[in-house]
Amino acid sequence: MGIDRREFIRISGLAALLGLGGKGAFELLRPGQVEAALKPEAGALSGKRWAMVVNMQKMDEATAQKCINACNRVHNVPDFKNPNDPKNKLDPEIANRYEVKWIWTEHYHNAFVEDQTNLPDKVKQMAFLLLCNHCDNPPCVRVCPTKATFRRDDGIVNMDMHRCIGCRFCMAGCPFGARSFNWRDPRPYIKDTYPGYPTREIGVVEKCTFCAERLAQGLAPACAEASGGTLIFGDLNDEKSQVRRMLQKYFSIRRKVHLGTNPQVYYIV
């Protein structure tokens, strides 16, 4: 058998290339189901088009804060302004840069930059709860180079943080500022680590997932649960759902509709 060293290296090199690129080529030619997508289990909440309605007529600052706290707790969202150990204290400007936000408040003029002048003054003075809009046509999903961000059939725009390469293309793509990056290790800034949800490592992007993990257990999203009926979560596809009835009855607005991403978070004003 005459296989010299040069030939051996050539063959093994080619084999390695095929091994690396082969699966990729296969997926490209015959795309299948995204591996990270889950099939609902028995007892899980299922819907065809999940949406959130924020009833600003009932909203006040205390309620908004309750929603934020509930979300932060069950998702281990760090608070960079309050480290557990004083030696990890950050300069306030840096803490702002690192901030991870799943659900937070912004003044009306910042939440709705296109200014709808016909709204009552009262509304214009309110702080609005913002979260991922779970767009029907999400730019973040379009730009992600690894499908780490993907849209589920029920409308939830979800993330696989184990696949994310941290390129932050999605952060540039999101017109709502709803995405956060782990600029440093978040763990020293989590007060009480909640065992039901993983903490994150440095270098990955994260955002609101409409509590996909809770829906799978038959629970409503944490913010909706804590809001005492101010945040209503439901299936827009279902005619009898509360979200559908609320939107039919009251006037609602959404953020940056003109961009065509079709946000699924509605604000009744």
Added chain:
Amino acid sequence: MLEKALVGTKRYYTLLAVLAGIFALGFLFYLQQLKVGLGITGMGRDVSWGFYIAQFTYLVGVAASAVMVVLPYYLHNYKAFGRVTILGEFLAVAAVTMCVTFVLVDMGRPDRVMNVFKYPTPNSVMFWDIIVLNGYLLLNILIGWNVLECERHSVPPPKWVKFLSYVSIPWAVSIHTVTAFLYAGLPGRGYWLTAIMAPRFLSSAFAAGPSLLILLCLLVRKYTKFDPGREQIQSIAKIVTYATLINVFFFFCEVFTVFYSQIPDHMLHFKYLFAGLDGKARLVPFMWFSIVGMTVTAILLTNPKLRQNENTLAALCGMVILTTWIDKGLGLMTGGFVPNPMEKVTEYAPTIPEGIITLGVWALGFLVLTLLYKVAVSIKEEIRS
């Protein structure tokens, strides 16, 4: 041929050592970044791409500009450029090397880089950018190396090399077009959401890249026995002139659309860059220097006397490089992210570690460039003697 890169004068070794030193320093800081996270940079939730991606964008332009010497030579049979195509191609190799490194350095999880190939996603522009950049790198290595080797042995290059040279011409345009598409297709970023972005990228690339090439040609002539040629430099200078003029023109096309339409999402970014917003105006002096300097330089370049004098030409090329770098390396990223989607202003400035890592990548690129130019110039000297 690689052996030519191993022997040289003392000055050559010193240059290599200095570049390697800067690279090593950058690498040390990069290890720190790997450990602590990208938080050691000045980036944050509002300005989530910074210096690294800006350098990447600028250098894609430098890489693409090799086509400005390759195209006249292969498509118009402009023989004079035969002497400098190799310098253009090797500059492209060094520039793409830096581009790829900057993207890697910017990644939050570089250990997962293979995910891009494991889960290929054609709807992501980044997927295409990776393909065109790596393809372009490969093309230039193959073409440059083979043409040089044939020249050394005084044989015509094989047919397939010529074929690849033709392929490399549209390919060069594609790398900067696709890079512009990374930004120009994002719905919420008014500064980037413009169809003229790819043309502007190309015009600034064909201004800056050939300017750098002229400076490199002058250096090569000064420090080696190989003269890239006066005619060649003058021809490249004309390319720089037209490209700079077109680049200024494109800029004002953009300014017209933005300010005549009065659409706030688009105006606010320009206001931040050129006047400041909410009392924050860190980039204002840079941006004015960039656009005024670029316009004046473009006008001066049209004067043949200033072009023909190689001292003034070198100074004007330096200005083109500097002003386009400010436009693309400073203004483009920060301008796109400020104000943020909530129209709040968070300014960005690179940190010292970020700056050192950036310098380290540039040093790596110039190290590659020095080695490749050493090979090319040694072969050219060998042929002459």
